[in-house]
Every structure is written in C-alpha cells, then in structure tokens.
Amino acid sequence: MPELPEVETVRRGLDRFAVGRTIADVDIFGPRTLRRHPAGPADFVGRLRGRRVVAACRRGKYLWLRLDDSSHLLGHLGMSGQFLTAAPGDPDPKHLRARFRFADAGPELRFVDQRTFGGLALDDSGGEIPAAVVHIALDPIDPAFDDAAFADRLRRRRTGVKRALLDQTLISGVGNIYADEALWRARMHYARGTDTLRRADVVHLLEQVRAVLDDAITAGGTSFDSLYVNVNGESGYFDRSLSAYGREGEPCPRCGALIRRERFMNRSSYRCPRCQRTPREPRW
Numbered sequence: 001m002p003e004l005p006e007v008e009t010v011r012r013g014l015d016r017f018a019v020g021r022t023i024a025d026v027d028i029f030g031p032r033t034l035r036r037h038p039a040g041p042a043d044f045v046g047r048l049r050g051r052r053v054v055a056a057c058r059r060g061k062y063l064w065l066r067l068d069d070s071s072h073l074l075g076h077l078g079m080s081g082q083f084l085t086a087a088p089g090d091p092d093p094k095h096l097r098a099r100f101r102f103a104d105a106g107p108e109l110r111f112v113d114q115r116t117f118g119g120l121a122l123d124d125s126g127g128e129i130p131a132a133v134v135h136i137a138l139d140p141i142d143p144a145f146d147d148a149a150f151a152d153r154l155r156r157r158r159t160g161v162k163r164a165l166l167d168q169t170l171i172s173g174v175g176n177i178y179a180d181e182a183l184w185r186a187r188m189h190y191a192r193g194t195d196t197l198r199r200a201d202v203v204h205l206l207e208q209v210r211a212v213l214d215d216a217i218t219a220g221g222t223s224f225d226s227l228y229v230n231v232n233g234e235s236g237y238f239d240r241s242l243s244a245y246g247r248e249g250e251p252c253p254r255c256g257a258l259i260r261r262e263r264f265m266n267r268s269s270y271r272c273p274r275c276q277r278t279p280r281e282p283r284w
Helices: 004-017 041-048 147-156 161-165 176-185 199-218
Strands: 023-028 053-059 062-067 072-076 081-086 096-102 108-113 119-123 260-264 267-271
Touching: 004 053, 004 062, 004 081, 004 199, 023 041, 041 119, 072 081, 096 119, 147 199, 161 176, 176 199, 176 267
Parallel strands: none
Antiparallel strands: 023 096, 053 062, 062 072, 072 119, 081 108, 096 108, 260 267
C-alpha cells in the first residue's frame, strides 16, 4: 500500500506533467474504476472535458487534482494504482483503467491499476479540501501540523504508539513501513503505551518520523515490486536504506542484534530486540 512518500512522489510528478493543462477527453475502462463516482462514466467524462488542472494536492495518502471550476479529481491508488505519462499512440498497458488526453496534444496521463482496489472520482464540494478527505488529519510534513496539539492528543490515548501512528484521524500518511523505521530510529518499541510518553519522547519521535519520510521522499519512495512507480515509470529506491522493515534475521545496523518480525494487527512489525526493548506494560 503506498504511504506518504510514494503518494508525494506521484503528486510531484502530476504537478510537473498535469498542472496548467486542459483536459480534452477521458476514456474509462472497466466498471470498478468509477465505483466511487455514483453518477457514472458519462457524468465523469462530461464534467472533465475542457477543465484545466490548477494544482496537484495531497493530504497523507490521499491525492487529488484541483480543477479550474473548484472541483477535485480524486485518485485512489489502492494497492497498485499508478498514474503514468505516455506519448499519444503508445501501446496501452495491460491494466489500463483510464486515459486522459489534453488539448495541447502532449503526453497523455494514464491510470493503471492491476488489482483494481484504486479508482477515480469527482468531488464538487467546493472547499479547498475534498469532502472525502476533510476528516483526515494533517500529516507531519504539512506546515500547518501542530506538534503541541498532536503531543497532547497522543499522550491522552491508552494504546500502543505504533497503533497511534497508523491512526489517520490522529496523524496521516504514516503506514506500516515508515512507522517501523521511525520507531527503530527513535529506539522505541511499537507497543509502548502512548500514556507513558513524556513530551520530550513525542518530540523525538516526531523528529524521527519526519526524518524517515523526508529521506524516503528524496529516494522516490519504497518500491518492493513493479506495482509502485512514479509517473515516469521509475521505481523508488528507499528500500535500500531500510534499517528494520523487511529485515528479519539481519543484523541491526546500530547494534548488530538480529531484527525480529512479530505479528501486529494482522500484519508484521519489525524491530531490534536490543534497541527497542519490550515495555513492562505493553499496549498490544
């Protein structure tokens, strides 16, 4: 599942290739592509024709294009959704779900989704943030993110710190990979109770969350397979810099102890047993 760095990498690509261009036509392939747009394909295509893209936006893992009529084109990447540029006339990829042609006859934008968990929709709620996204918390690299308010809310919770990091109503954009990496950098066990954290602990954790997200964005995100690429079709390479996630049985880069993989919320958590010791009262 793409996390903040992957979605931010795609957003930057859309900012470069789509913003300022006028949509001439749209082709939709497959019924699942617009399942989040109840009005159907004809309405979707008709409302997009002639619209100019004015901004590429993101909150956490949510991505949208703002249009010149104040509506928003939402793109849900799901597990395998991709926005890719292509020259007009290039062969269609196998899992093509939508094609956007532009009035300048330049590169097309294609939405490709192998597993079809992603999709497209139009939001005309009129605000700066689409109605479907407004309930999502700010992410930690947003300039408006309030560190003090986050610390207060986090410390009032009685849950494990990783569960809190994955709560998109508390802090958005941090998924399983980057939560494990930030906790490793902070030397903090994923089950440490949020109510045991001092304010200084929260400050340190936020520093590590931001650092790992910034490093991953610089690297273009994390690509474990071909299902995540940027709009140029290039893979991210942050997986080469992972210190804990996916490193079961490998030595911790800091102390040499072997990284462990443990079950967590129907997925896995990776940690160093020496650097990230189990708390006395874990919040599993």
